[in-house]
């Protein structure tokens with residue numbers, strides 16, 4: 001899995017804001033993100049280990065260890081879900 005940091009997510013956040021991919025909740029810490037360019041759907045999953053945020057996507061960029069906008073889109077939804085849980 002890829003460690004998500006402020007540095008390596010900055011560009012993907014910009015892409016994500018431009019493309020606004022659709023995110024669907026699958027199960028805890030797993031999401032399906034629709035590609036903005038084609039009909040592909042990428043599954044992303046997240047984990048937290050030793051306080052570090054980790055993420056993995058199915059796309060080519062993620063395979064090479066890059067943070068893609070799918071990951072950022074999923075992470076945003078994940079953070080939102082986690083914050084809801086803390087309220088309730």
Ligand SMILES: [Zn+2]
Nearest residue numbers: 057059068070
């Ligand atoms: Zn991806």
